[in-house]
Amino acid sequence: MSVARIRLIGFILGVFLITLAVSMTIPLFTLMLYEQQDGLSAFVRSGVITFLTGIALVAQGRPEDAHLRPRDMYLLTTASWVVVCTFAALPMVFIRDISYTDAFFETMSGITTTGSTVLTGLDTASPGLLIWRSMLHWLGGIGFIGMAVAILPLLRVGGMRLFQTESSDWSDKVLPRSHVMAKYILLVYVVLTGIGYLAFWWAGMTPFEAINHSMSLISTGGFSTSDSSLAHWSQPAIHWVAVGVMILGSLPFTLYVAVLRGNRGALFKDHQVRGFIGFLVLTWLLVGTWLHFNGPYGWWEAVRLVAVNVTSVVTTTGVALGDYTLWGTFSVLFFFYLTFVGGCSGSTAGGLKIFRFQVAGQLLHSSLSQLIHPRATIRSKYNGHPLDEDIVRSLLTFCFFFTTTIAAIALGLALIGLDWTIALTGAATAVCNVGPGLGPVIGPAGNFSSLPDAAKWLLTVGMLLGRLEILTVLVLFTPSFWRF
Numbered sequence: 001m002s003v004a005r006i007r008l009i010g011f012i013l014g015v016f017l018i019t020l021a022v023s024m025t026i027p028l029f030t031l032m033l034y035e036q037q038d039g040l041s042a043f044v045r046s047g048v049i050t051f052l053t054g055i056a057l058v059a060q061g062r063p064e065d066a067h068l069r070p071r072d073m074y075l076l077t078t079a080s081w082v083v084v085c086t087f088a089a090l091p092m093v094f095i096r097d098i099s100y101t102d103a104f105f106e107t108m109s110g111i112t113t114t115g116s117t118v119l120t121g122l123d124t125a126s127p128g129l130l131i132w133r134s135m136l137h138w139l140g141g142i143g144f145i146g147m148a149v150a151i152l153p154l155l156r157v158g159g160m161r162l163f164q165t166e167s168s169d170w171s172d173k174v175l176p177r178s179h180v181m182a183k184y185i186l187l188v189y190v191v192l193t194g195i196g197y198l199a200f201w202w203a204g205m206t207p208f209e210a211i212n213h214s215m216s217l218i219s220t221g222g223f224s225t226s227d228s229s230l231a232h233w234s235q236p237a238i239h240w241v242a243v244g245v246m247i248l249g250s251l252p253f254t255l256y257v258a259v260l261r262g263n264r265g266a267l268f269k270d271h272q273v274r275g276f277i278g279f280l281v282l283t284w285l286l287v288g289t290w291l292h293f294n295g296p297y298g299w300w301e302a303v304r305l306v307a308v309n310v311t312s313v314v315t316t317t318g319v320a321l322g323d324y325t326l327w328g329t330f331s332v333l334f335f336f337y338l339t340f341v342g343g344c345s346g347s348t349a350g351g352l353k354i355f356r357f358q359v360a361g362q363l364l365h366s367s368l369s370q371l372i373h374p375r376a377t378i379r380s381k382y383n384g385h386p387l388d389e390d391i392v393r394s395l396l397t398f399c400f401f402f403t404t405t406i407a408a409i410a411l412g413l414a415l416i417g418l419d420w421t422i423a424l425t426g427a428a429t430a431v432c433n434v435g436p437g438l439g440p441v442i443g444p445a446g447n448f449s450s451l452p453d454a455a456k457w458l459l460t461v462g463m464l465l466g467r468l469e470i471l472t473v474l475v476l477f478t479p480s481f482w483r484f
Contacts, residue, residue: 004063009076013083014057020084021051023135024091027128039128042094050087074475080143081464085111088136095129105448105456110136111143112467113348115222115318115435116442116459118449122227127208133223134215140467141219141249141348142189184257192256193218196245203237217245220348222318222435229320229444230308239304239321243311250276250315250343271383272344276354279341283310287334291327309444313338316350318435320444332438339428350433350466352402356395359387401470406431409462416455426455430462431470 024047031040088111089103096103102118109116110133122130196214201207209225216223226232230242251273258266267273287310288303295302308321313335325332342351359382366380380387406427413423425437426448436444441451448456465473475481 005069005072007060007063008067009072009079010057010060011062012076013080014054014059016080016084017050017054017087018058020087021047021054023139024050024132026135027091027132030131031126031128034127036126036128039091039095039126042091043128043132045094046087046090049090053087071475071481074472074481077468078464078473078476081111081468091132092129095126099453101453101456102449105460106133107136108460108463109435110221110223111140112433112463113137113140113219113221113316113350114430114433114463114467115216116429116463117223117447118456120227120447120449122225123232125225130212130225131208134212134221137219137221137223138193138215141221142186181254181257184260185253188253188256188260189218192245192248196241196248199241199245200238203241204233204235205238213242214245217242217317217319218249218348220246220249220315220317220343220350222312224319231320231322236304239308242319243307246311246315246317246319247277247280249317250347250349252344252346254346271358272355275358276344279354280307280311280314283314283338287331290330295327309335310338313434314341314351315343316432316434318429320436323443323445325438325443325445336425336428336438339425339432339434342432352399352432355382356399358382359391359395362387363392398469398471401474402431405462405465405470409458412458413455416452416458418451418455422451426451426459427462430459431466433463433466 024043028040028043028047031037031043085104085107089100089107092098092103092106093100096119098118105116106118108114115137119125193214196218197207197210200210200213205213212223212225215221222229224230224232230239233239251267252270255266255270255273284303284307288306289299291297291306292299292302297305305321305324308319309324311317312319312321324335340352341357342353343349345353345355362380362382366378369378370376409427409430410420410423413426414420418426421439422437422441425439426442429435429437429442436442436446440446442448448459451459
């Protein structure tokens, strides 16, 4: 890679850091609004350090003769997540006086919209710290959507080329129009955040709680303003609003844009969206009925509890309404399976994504049909697009490395000394960007604070790999990437 391109990437990272420093003024204004001094100096110091570093990178100038190639975007994407996390962790170190390991873990969890936490005492925490955590989710969510639209199609792991609506001007032209698409997506993201804020406020949250949870849930992040998460509020309306906001954040944002541009049926006609909503509703009803007959809950109450927790895990949000691991061994294993599902491609959700399960089902159906009719020519289609060998190969490659990454991180955690439940579910929840694992330590009623530092760093790597869909990072370790 040429020096000019490296300077250009440094210039862009400097712009990101300046933007991050400006974002730190929001927690400052929040603290001033609540007339609290605790945290003011922390955000001032962090903002100054971040801003000066950004200025130093930008001051080198933008090389006139340098242009980023598609392959350079992989390095820029990975570097931007790591560099932003490095500086975004500073306020937590200065406010809570926690180790940088804990601060970086919390920040990476925030910006990758994972939602795993090492902090306690959130109910009495500084409002500046709480709003900053939610902002990390919000910024990470819109950042991932932009990457899913502009970068992942190059690796064909995000599935975006399968979901370009035929009536849209961007059909099969995502990259040339990515800057236009980004403006529309940002508008949709802001509008949905505002809708979530008003809905939470109407349902019974304070304005501060409402804006925090709206940013957290539309990004499918999971940070809350209470240690008890959604169980802190007893109003059923708040719980159903949370379900709605999580679902909105898990739908393809390109389809929202298509709706804005006149294709009114883009969302409802999409195979992925219909499969995702259908899977959620069916799971609510079946597991809710099971919980009703196996627990002390009325049917509607059981469905509400299941709807919140199932939607939270499937959309990889991570908020919790009580400890669902106490429902029995069936629920423990079932929620572990749900960890891998994920939302829709091109959304803020993590996981394998629902479309990969649908494509796998379509391929299974085609294979069985071929066995019955060996001489027939069977062409597999999904969402109106043919499933060519390139798509099938990318699906198999991604799924293989996805599961391999979880297995490798789990073995690493076991080597550190963690028991198999924490190791396996911790690795899965990190790579799938879900948030809580299983068990009393890292389950929905616990957190990650008691884990050794080595485990936290390993889980941080897992969060980054999962958020960037693994291949975006792994491609950097191939010798051919650095050859030209």
